[in-house]
Amino acid sequence: MSLSENQENVQPLISVAICTHNRADRLILALEGLLKQSLPSQNFEVLIIDNASQDNTKEIGDRYEKKYSNCRYIYEPVLGLSKARNTALNQAKGKYIAYLDDDAIPCEEWLEAILDTFTTVEPCPVCIGGPIYGLWEIPKPDWLDRTIEDYFTVLDYGSKPRWFPRNKYPYGANITYKKESLENLGGFNEELGRQGNKLLSQEELLVNWILEKQGEKFYYNPKASVKHWIPKKRINPNWLLRRSYWQGRSDAIADKIMGKPITQQYQESISNLLHLKRVIAQLWPQKKVRLTTRTRIWRSWGYFLEVWFNR
Known part of the structure; x- marks a missing residue:
């Protein structure tokens, strides 16, 4: 992927943003995946957004920036995933901006497939996503129900290209926007998104x-x-329960931002928390059923606390 000097001024078609925090070991694997892309390297740039890391992320970023002229290392001192994503948006030179998690590895035709979709599909989509396959460090446990795998950022809509159904969207580990459309919205709301140990989402x-x-x-x-x-x-x-709790907190913040009436939020926070079937299900003999319903209880609890005590 090494570029000649006259390629340095070529305007990239797509900017890839990797927002990273203390994951230097996984970051290297993501970057190596980008080195193997079938798309010619002069057509894309890689933005390494170091979000206040305390490991050797800077060393890695500097190394890749020095070796590959389409890589840029950028330090963002304010902790928060949305803040880092907005920094990437402000720095991106491409027409499109692709967000890749620092612990994700793209397939070789990832960028080529994304650009092909933007240029051939009609009407032109505002955003493109693809499958996110789980790389499980240990075998996926039997107690994990498929309905809650979303918490692990796993997505698979099958082997055929298609429009996402209404109210269904790509996940942030593998998501690409028209940069102009994202800029027009002002980027991501910085009240949401991971902030250190706070597992906020929904941005x-x-x-x-x-x-x-x-x-x-x-x-x-x-x-x-x-x-x-x-x-x-x-x-x-x-x-999983902690992740569910923060999902509930995120839901409540998103509802507030979107202008849902506070009286409706109060009502929903109580009705969801007092969902009798979920409570009864805790007596069910199957662990999978108990855990699945318990995640929903914890999500409701997070929503309740955010609505009633964090206004």
Whole structure:
């Protein structure tokens, strides 16, 4: 992927943003995946957004920036995924901006498939996503129900290209926008998104809701796939419940931002928390059923606390 000097001034078609925080070991694998892209290197740039890392991320970023002229290392001192994503948006030179998680590895035709979709599909989508296959460090446990795999950022809509159904969108580990459309919204809301140990989310979902209300559409291309690392420290019920709790907090913040009436939020927070069937299900003999319903209880609890005590 080494570029000659006269390629340095070529305007890239697409900017790839990797927002990273203390994951230098996984970051290298993501970057190596980008070195193997079938798309010619002069057609894309790689933005390494170091979000206040305390490991050797800077060393890696500097190394790749020095060796590959389409790589740029950028330090963002304010902790927060949305802040880092907005920094990438402000720095990107491409017509499109692709967000790749720092623990995800793209397939070789990832960028080529994305650009092909933007240039051939009619009407032109505002956003493109593809499969996100789980790279499980340990075997996926039997107690994990498929309906809650979303918490591990796994997505698979099959082997055929298609429009995403209404109210369904790509996930942030593998998502590409028209840069202008994202800029017009002001980027991602920085109240949402990961902030250190706070597992907040919904930042890209909020963007997608607004874009869909504007009449925009989202496209799924199975050729634009990535593999997403799922470490064993997450593959346990305690992490899953914590993740569910923060999902509820995120839901409440997103509802507030979108202008849902506070009286409606109060009502929903109580009715969801007092869902009798979920409580009764805790007596069910199958662990999978108990855990699945418990994640919904914890999500409701997070929503309740955010609505009632964080105004």
